[in-house]
């Protein structure tokens with residue numbers, strides 16, 4: 181169940197495989213206090229049979245944070261949800277939108293949109309195993325040639341009727357399972373925001389979150405006129421400072437925005453602590469997520485070059501981030517060259 185003490189899901193960072201790992205999420209949390217964060221999709225089997233700490237470890241500061249699971253076996257998803265609850269995730273989200281062939285073979289991801297009854301069984305099993313967590317779903321508006329609005333309306337309607345799930349995150353395009361790569365599936369099928377707006381009108385009691393192709397605050401503000409929340413993926417990765425004024429602008433916070441200098445200082449201390457913890461985390465693991473942080477600043481290219489230079493990364497010194505920042509700090513306030 182949703183924890184009423186948490187901020188609403190007005191804004192969230194999308195689950196992104198290889199990208200929204202705990203190091204990215206730590207950084208994102210330093211920029212926005214209230215935005216919801218989603219993990220990468222983790223296969224339920226990996227959580228249950230694999231090294232659970234590797235998949236579930238997170239920092240306390242991440243809250244509010246959701247674990248996204250992939251799977252279609254209610255019992256396995258329930259076992260994974262139970263473990264996630266023990267790690268204090270606030271929400272467990274089921275992936276019904278991923279089009280990758282690997283996922284299709286396991287019969288989960290976007291192909292689940294064609295099996296609403298099975299999804300209902302999965303969500304119910306997860307909710308029962310993790311009663312303290314909100315159980316939610318992320319999906320598309322249809323699969324392959326299902327282009328009618330009714331497809332997504334029936335999917336949402338069935339789940340609303342058969343489960344306690346009240347939060348639906350809708351990537352506003354179809355998944356084309358045949359012939360498009362996962363990357364193409366994020367760009368080629370047309371966006372139909374109107375379908376998501378209509379869902380909110382027809383199911384006003386549900387929390388409807390829109391996702392797909394959203395890249396600036398003006399677009400976010402416009403979507404929030406129509407739906408409950410906006411989930412942003414790629415823009416939050418390539419330009420994390422887009423989140424800089426979200427607390428003030430969309431959550432009414434009065435706290436000052438985090439500056440680049442403060443952020444670098446916190447990330448330096450974080451990296452030093454991670455390395456000292458001796459779990460094998462390297463500067464390279466963490467710094468790869470920081471490349472977009474200086475987007476728009478003069479010398480941003482130098483920052484990106486230094487933090488991705490194999491020779492500079494090799495000694496595994498967290499001071500590298502301070503040295504890269506020193507190349508930019510004198511120019512802060514000037515546009516990128």
Ligand SMILES: Cc1cc2nc3c(=O)[nH]c(=O)nc-3n(C[C@H](O)[C@H](O)[C@H](O)COP(=O)(O)O)c2cc1C
Pocket residue numbers: 194195196197198199220221248275277278318351366391392393394411412413414415
């Ligand atoms: C590198 C990458 C990995 C992704 N991995 C996942 C994932 O694990 N689970 C998921 O539901 N969606 C995944 N997505 C899709 C995003 O969550 C999001 O729906 C999509 O990128 C559209 O939002 P955007 O236009 O704001 O990026 C991924 C996207 C990218 C770019």
